Amino acid sequence: IAGITQAPTSQILAAGRRMTLRCTQDMRHNAMYWYRQDLGLGLRLIHYSNTAGTTGKGEVPDGYSVSRANTDDFPLTLASAVPSQTSVYFCASSVSSAGGTEAFFGQGTRLTVV
Amino acid sequence: GENVEQHPSTLSVQEGDSAVIKCTYSDSASNYFPWYKQELGKRPQLIIDIRSNVGEKKDQRIAVTLNKTAKHFSLHITETQPEDSAVYFCAASKGNAGNMLTFGGGTRLMVKP
Numbered sequence: 001i002a003g004i005t006q007a008p009t010s011q012i013l014a015a016g017r018r019m020t021l022r023c024t025q026d027m028r029h030n031a032m033y034w035y036r037q038d039l040g041l042g043l044r045l046i047h048y049s050n051t052a053g054t055t056g057k058g059e060v061p062d063g064y065s066v067s068r069a070n071t072d073d074f075p076l077t078l079a080s081a082v083p084s085q086t087s088v089y090f091c092a093s094s095v096s097s098a099g100g101t102e103a104f105f106g107q108g109t110r111l112t113v114v
Numbered sequence: 115g116e117n118v119e120q121h122p123s124t125l126s127v128q129e130g131d132s133a134v135i136k137c138t139y140s141d142s143a144s145n146y147f148p149w150y151k152q153e154l155g156k157r158p159q160l161i162i163d164i165r166s167n168v169g170e171k172k173d174q175r176i177a178v179t180l181n182k183t184a185k186h187f188s189l190h191i192t193e194t195q196p197e198d199s200a201v202y203f204c205a206a207s208k209g210n211a212g213n214m215l216t217f218g219g220g221t222r223l224m225v226k227p
Contacts, residue, residue, distance in 0.1 A: 042120075045214060069166065100163070102148065102160045108157055
């Protein structure tokens with residue numbers, strides 16, 4: 001693994017089903033994020049984690065949960081998918097710094113809820 | 115929380131012309147302002163960033179300016195080329211508590227050969 005990797009790349013999911021999007025990074029970044037990207041709305045933060053063992057809510061957290069058991073992994077779970085969760089999901093990571101640092105993005109997961 | 119607005123939403127220029135994209139932010143505590151380029155079907159990638167202690171930064175054909183008093187920052191691309199065609203996003207963060215970025219809505223830049 002080099003950088004940050006997401007799985008699956010795409011998924012079609014029946015409404016009401018549970019789904020976990022996976023995200024793994026090998027850069028030893030302490031901060032990780034999940035964004036969703038909808039047409040015309042840019043990227044909106046769902047959840048974040050400043051360091052292993054801690055998580056926080058972003059701008060659009062409802063219907064999603066995350067965990068951060070270790071530095072490398074940051075899975076995003078949809079407990080009961082709804083069509084409005086159809087989107088492209090990006091995981092990102094960065095070094096947490098008071099001066100701000102570059103966020104590196106995964107390749108994205110295209111999720112369609114039908 | 116922070117709110118970032120970006121204009122224009124679409125921009126079409128002739129190859130060789132300059133392109134300017136503008137963003138405003140609401141939280142005066144924000145101190146880190148990156149710009150990301152996203153090609154079709156690809157992930158966003160950082161092209162340039164600026165911190166609040168700097169008013170301007172340049173990297174070859176791209177430059178960013180920051181006006182902290184007015185709370186706005188801009189991306190300037192000179193001598194545009196067809197490969198500059200993409201969606202560009204501005205963002206802002208306070209640089210602490212995990213460096214969470216708030217993004218603007220994006221600008222689709224089209225460079226016509």
